[in-house]
Amino acid sequence: MHRRLVLQAFCAVMLALAVPAMAQPVRLTAAEVQALLSGNTIDGNWAGTAYQQFFNADGSTVFVLADGRRDEGRWRVNPDTNDYESWWRSTGWTPYAMVRTEAGGLAWINGEQLEPFEVLPGRQME
Numbered sequence: 698m699h700r701r702l703v704l705q706a707f708c709a710v711m712l713a714l715a716v717p718a719m720a721q722p723v724r725l726t727a728a729e730v731q732a733l734l735s736g737n738t739i740d741g742n743w744a745g746t747a748y749q750q751f752f753n754a755d756g757s758t759v760f761v762l763a764d765g766r767r768d769e770g771r772w773r774v775n776p777d778t779n780d781y782e783s784w785w786r787s788t789g790w791t792p793y794a795m796v797r798t799e800a801g802g803l804a805w806i807n808g809e810q811l812e813p814f815e816v817l818p819g820r821q822m823e
Contacts, residue, residue, distance in 0.1 A: 722796035722804065722811065727776040730795050733803070734772070734781070738821035741814025743807070749822045758783065761822055781805075 725733070734752040741748055747763035752772055761767040771784040780792035794806040804811035 722798050722806075724779060725795045725797065725803075727774045727779045730779070730781050731774045733795075733816050734774075737819060738817040739814040740817055740821070741805075741812060743805075743812045744810070751820050751822055759822070760785075 735754045736752065738749055738751045741750070748760060750758060750760045752758050756771050756773055758770050758772045759767060760770065768785060770786070773782050774780070775782055775792065778792065779794070781795055782790050782792045784790045796804055796806060796811065798804050798811060798813070802813055803816065804813045806812075
């Protein structure tokens with residue numbers, strides 16, 4: 698009986714130690730976001746819709762859906778909050794957090810959802 702309790706306690710401790718070790722998405726810093734996006738294109742999926750977006754170093758951005766619809770806006774990074782912020786005519790400035798996922802990829806946080814994307818070097822869209 699005593700051995701069983703010791704084994705259960707040991708297992709409980711090991712489980713408690715393992716939970717924090719499980720990879721959680723890690724939020725990127727403002728400097729990391731700036732370096733990843735500036736002058737590059739992302740290829741992603743937002744709420745089930747494929748898109749590409751180019752982030753010009755001057756703060757302008759072009760967003761193109763897979764069906765060819767496009768929009769032009771602005772982008773910036775807030776060093777106080779580490780948020781990426783985008784401006785579109787339809788929404789104004791909106792902040793988003795960017796994370797490195799458990800699998801090592803990148804994603805935006807959209808409410809409770811992670812919206813995955815990959816960074817492509819330079820301008821990879823027309």
